[in-house]
Amino acid sequence: xxxxxxxxxxxxxxxxxxxxxxxxxxxxxxxxxxxxxxxxxxxxxxxxxxxxxxxxxxxxxxxxxxxxxxxxxxxxxxxxxxxxxxxxxxxxxxxxxxxxxxxxxxxxxxxxxxxxxx
Amino acid sequence: xxxxxxxxxxxxxxxxxxxxxxxxxxxxxxxxxxxxxxxxxxxxxxxxxxxxxxxxxxxxxxxxxxxxxxxxxxxxxxxxxxxxxxxxxxxxxxxxxxxxxxxxxxxxxxx
Numbered sequence: 001x002x003x004x005x006x007x008x009x010x011x012x013x014x015x016x017x018x019x020x021x022x023x024x025x026x027x028x029x030x031x032x033x034x035x036x037x038x039x040x041x042x043x044x045x046x047x048x049x050x051x052x053x054x055x056x057x058x059x060x061x062x063x064x065x066x067x068x069x070x071x072x073x074x075x076x077x078x079x080x081x082x083x084x085x086x087x088x089x090x091x092x093x094x095x096x097x098x099x100x101x102x103x104x105x106x107x108x109x110x111x112x113x114x115x116x117x118x
Numbered sequence: 119x120x121x122x123x124x125x126x127x128x129x130x131x132x133x134x135x136x137x138x139x140x141x142x143x144x145x146x147x148x149x150x151x152x153x154x155x156x157x158x159x160x161x162x163x164x165x166x167x168x169x170x171x172x173x174x175x176x177x178x179x180x181x182x183x184x185x186x187x188x189x190x191x192x193x194x195x196x197x198x199x200x201x202x203x204x205x206x207x208x209x210x211x212x213x214x215x216x217x218x219x220x221x222x223x224x225x226x227x228x229x
Contacts, residue, residue: 043207046218105150105167105217
């Protein structure tokens with residue numbers, strides 16, 4: 001099946017710094033990628049939809065200036081958490097659609113990035 | 119707004135038995151419903167998709183039902199194994215641009 005990678009797998013940073021998370025589709029091209037965050041024992045919350053070559057679509061309540069998304073190529077989307085604060089500590093997961101295999105609605109998830117802001 | 123409910127309490131069953139997980143939803147008319155498996159500290163993995171015009175879907179030891187009248191999906195794992203222990207998420211959508219996930223149910227299969 002389609003493989004999605006994320007980097008880094010975990011990161012610890014000081015409050016006020018910016019952190020960039022990469023999401024790559026390894027064996028397919030993804031025109032659409034999604035970014036989620038997940039708190040312990042809670043559901044995945046969709047943050048934004050990333051479309052290659054265009055601006056991301058953010059969900060209500062998600063600050064687009066704080067969570068910068070760039071989908072510059074068909075295999076890479078990045079999420080930058082700017083001026084991170086302790087409340088931004090969470091598990092960030094990306095996913096991609098691969099219309100070329102299986103169902104077009106199926107999302108293939110990356111392994112996630114654990115962010116801890118001190 | 120739409121609401122998706124999965125049993126927040128863990129489901130504990132004995133190896134070899136059938137595990138049944140429930141996903142209920144309100145204020146929504148999904149075109150399809152998906153089930154994913156998530157292991158601790160990992161991203162979800164797709165298992166099955168069922169569309170609104172389908173009643174049942176099977177894949178090996180897995181079976182999913184979808185009742186749009188009851189607004190409910192049941193997810194069954196037959197002949198369960200300890201390796202099936204994980205959190206199972208249901209996700210609903212109308213198109214491929216937006217999905218809504220339940221909070222998941224943790225399954226513990228004891229040997």
